[in-house]
Amino acid sequence: MATATNRVLRVALRGDSILTHPRFNKGTGFTSSERRAFGLAGRLPHRINTLEDQCIRAYDQLCGRQQPIRKNTFLQSLKDQNWVLYYALLSRHLKELIPIIYTPTQGDAIANYSHLFRRSEGLYLTFADQDTMEEDFLEQTKGRDIQLFVVSDSEAILGIGDQGVGGIGIATAKSAIYTLLGGIDPSKSMSVVLDVGTDNESLLSDELYVGWSNRRVRGKAYDRFVDKFVQLVRKHHPHSLLHFEDFGVNNAQRLLDIYRDKHAVFNDDVQGTGAVTLAALMSAVGVTKSKLSEQRIVVYGAGTAGLGITKQLRDGMSSIDALSTEEANKRFYLIDRFGLVKESLGSNKIRPALREFVRPNAEWADVPTNAEGEIGLLDVIRKVRPTVLIGCSTHAGAFTEEVIKEMARGTERPIIFPLSNPTRLVEVTPEQANAWTNGKALMATGSPFPPCKMPNGKLYEIAECNNALIYPGLGFGAMITQARKLSDTMIIAGAQKLASLSPALTDPDSALLPDFAHAREVNTEVAVAVAEQAIEEGEAGVDWDKEEVRDRIAERQWIAEYPDYVFDPRGEH
Numbered sequence: 001m002a003t004a005t006n007r008v009l010r011v012a013l014r015g016d017s018i019l020t021h022p023r024f025n026k027g028t029g030f031t032s033s034e035r036r037a038f039g040l041a042g043r044l045p046h047r048i049n050t051l052e053d054q055c056i057r058a059y060d061q062l063c064g065r066q067q068p069i070r071k072n073t074f075l076q077s078l079k080d081q082n083w084v085l086y087y088a089l090l091s092r093h094l095k096e097l098i099p100i101i102y103t104p105t106q107g108d109a110i111a112n113y114s115h116l117f118r119r120s121e122g123l124y125l126t127f128a129d130q131d132t133m134e135e136d137f138l139e140q141t142k143g144r145d146i147q148l149f150v151v152s153d154s155e156a157i158l159g160i161g162d163q164g165v166g167g168i169g170i171a172t173a174k175s176a177i178y179t180l181l182g183g184i185d186p187s188k189s190m191s192v193v194l195d196v197g198t199d200n201e202s203l204l205s206d207e208l209y210v211g212w213s214n215r216r217v218r219g220k221a222y223d224r225f226v227d228k229f230v231q232l233v234r235k236h237h238p239h240s241l242l243h244f245e246d247f248g249v250n251n252a253q254r255l256l257d258i259y260r261d262k263h264a265v266f267n268d269d270v271q272g273t274g275a276v277t278l279a280a281l282m283s284a285v286g287v288t289k290s291k292l293s294e295q296r297i298v299v300y301g302a303g304t305a306g307l308g309i310t311k312q313l314r315d316g317m318s319s320i321d322a323l324s325t326e327e328a329n330k331r332f333y334l335i336d337r338f339g340l341v342k343e344s345l346g347s348n349k350i351r352p353a354l355r356e357f358v359r360p361n362a363e364w365a366d367v368p369t370n371a372e373g374e375i376g377l378l379d380v381i382r383k384v385r386p387t388v389l390i391g392c393s394t395h396a397g398a399f400t401e402e403v404i405k406e407m408a409r410g411t412e413r414p415i416i417f418p419l420s421n422p423t424r425l426v427e428v429t430p431e432q433a434n435a436w437t438n439g440k441a442l443m444a445t446g447s448p449f450p451p452c453k454m455p456n457g458k459l460y461e462i463a464e465c466n467n468a469l470i471y472p473g474l475g476f477g478a479m480i481t482q483a484r485k486l487s488d489t490m491i492i493a494g495a496q497k498l499a500s501l502s503p504a505l506t507d508p509d510s511a512l513l514p515d516f517a518h519a520r521e522v523n524t525e526v527a528v529a530v531a532e533q534a535i536e537e538g539e540a541g542v543d544w545d546k547e548e549v550r551d552r553i554a555e556r557q558w559i560a561e562y563p564d565y566v567f568d569p570r571g572e573h
């Protein structure tokens with residue numbers, strides 16, 4: 001497909017085959033010589049449109065649909081027809097349309113996948129068909145230069161839980177964002193769902209459910225199934241990046257730990273969320289003129305994202321402020337369903353991965369508990385006087401007025417990041433937090449929110465602290481250098497680059513992160529930083545100097561423009 005350096009493509013398809021192939025189709029954009037060469041003259045109306053004309057028409061059609069979910073369905077069908085037009089349209093209306101193809105609207109599309117189903121997209125690997133997994137895998141990948149696999153087992157989709165086979169919709173959305181914001185050629189990525197069943201009762205009882213209608217497979221059988229898939233990726237595409245998305249809390253970090261030294265793997269909810277939050281916090285401590293290592297941080301919701309954020313911030317304190325890991329661990333107070341994560345909860349309530357962050361009982365002897373011996377958010381805030389409060393719990397409204405006011409009592413500029421998606425699950429709206437702190441709160445959210453009015457009348461833009469602001473760049477930087485792994489230091493390099501682009505750096509009343517309207521340029525800068533770091537630490541599989549990285553990236557970024565086609569029976573198909 002077209003890249004900045006490849007504007008002519010040799011294509012082997014003709015007639016209906018090229019018109020119905022989303023990768024090659026140009027619709028009314030085929031030139032007259034292409035129409036003749038590819039047998040299209042009688043198949044298209046006379047007028048030849050530019051891509052710009054087509055975008056205007058498609059946008060008009062889109063605007064005729066009022067509900068976000070109808071717009072999502074329209075855009076999905078456009079993607080099924082014509083990739084260049086789909087990405088060209090999105091890139092012309094980036095801020096308006098990302099929430100339609102990604103969180104929050106894609107969450108609704110996924111939840112209704114079986115009812116909205118029109119056409120399949122991606123690779124469906126089902127537990128019941130595991131004996132033919134390699135055959136099914138090769139059917140779609142053989143002979144193709146796949147550089148990126150985005151895989152989900154659908155257990156923890158966005159904030160809406162187990163969605164069974166519908167989780168293919170998060171893999172395809174994340175892949176689309178890779179193309180849109182990272183510049184990854186869509187023909188070189190593959191979206192995969194591992195259908196291991198579902199524990200979602202409404203899907204199990206739905207006659208129209210299109211996935212494998214069985215309870216979720218767990219334990220060794222699950223591990224073997226996932227491993228079979230990972231080994232196929234390693235065998236057939238050894239230089240690809242394998243991106244894990246929305247796995248459940250008991251598998252996300254665990255699978256990352258199993259495979260991180262064997263292949264270039266990346267868990268977005270752990271590492272991508274950690275990296276974007278690190279960048280937002282670096283930006284916030286720039287405003288408060290303090291250091292990362294001086295923060296006292298409460299993380300509400302100690303699941304996949306909560307632990308990923310905690311570890312990334314901890315590692316940031318160590319590498320940026322040279323704090324020891326042990327000391328840095330003490331800066332964190334994790335809270336989950338059982339209240340503060342402290343020793344007395346016992347191992348049945350604290351999963352092993354949280355061990356480093358368990359607070360000692362003695363420290364909390366003077367704090368009231370409930371009948372079960374649990375300590376709630378408000379009491380933690382009263383005692384710790386945190387400077388930072390992060391929400392990744394899916395507990396809508398958890399940051400009450402009392403909680404937010406207590407934060408503001410303990411610190412001059414409370415840093416408050418309610419990161420849960422989709423929008424309706426946010427722990428506190430920016431408008432509320434702004435009002436309850438008299439405009440003192442420094443905020444970032446997981447989904448987009450409108451700006452807030454500060455007491456001085458200025459508008460405060462709310463940074464969207466969503467992993468999509470960084471993962472396409474992290475991934476592209478690793479892929480392009482054929483990095484053997486995506487190391488922690490490569491991720492920190494990406495986060496530091498993102499923080500350096502923050503508007504708050506020059507104006508403390510501005511947003512803590514760059515606006516999503518600039519997400520493509522931002523991710524390109526992140527990709528450059530990650531690729532340079534890969535080269536510097538000897539993880540790159542390419543023999544490049546750091547100085548040439550920017551040019552190599554510009555050459556390889558896919559752009560949504562039509563290349564010129566030449567018919568060639570041995571060409572692409």
Ligand SMILES: NC(=O)C1=CN([C@@H]2O[C@H](COP(=O)(O)OP(=O)(O)OC[C@H]3O[C@@H](n4cnc5c(N)ncnc54)[C@H](O)[C@@H]3O)[C@@H](O)[C@H]2O)C=CC1
Pocket residue numbers: 156157158159160248249269273300301302303304305306335336337338391392393394395419420421422425445446447465466467468
């Ligand atoms: N902004 C971003 O880029 C990202 C946001 N998220 C969002 O973060 C949220 C969590 O996602 P994951 O970590 O993947 O889910 P998860 O299920 O692994 O974690 C959620 C945690 O919150 C805890 N929790 C639930 N209710 C609670 C309550 N009432 N009090 C205290 N703790 C409670 C759960 O026990 C669990 O440990 C979701 O809304 C997700 O969309 C996740 C990844 C990226």
Ligand SMILES: CC(=O)C(=O)O
Pocket residue numbers: 103157158159246268269421466467468
């Ligand atoms: C943004 C994202 O990855 C999530 O909410 O799961």
Ligand SMILES: [Mg+2]
Pocket residue numbers: 158245246268269
């Ligand atoms: Mg996710």
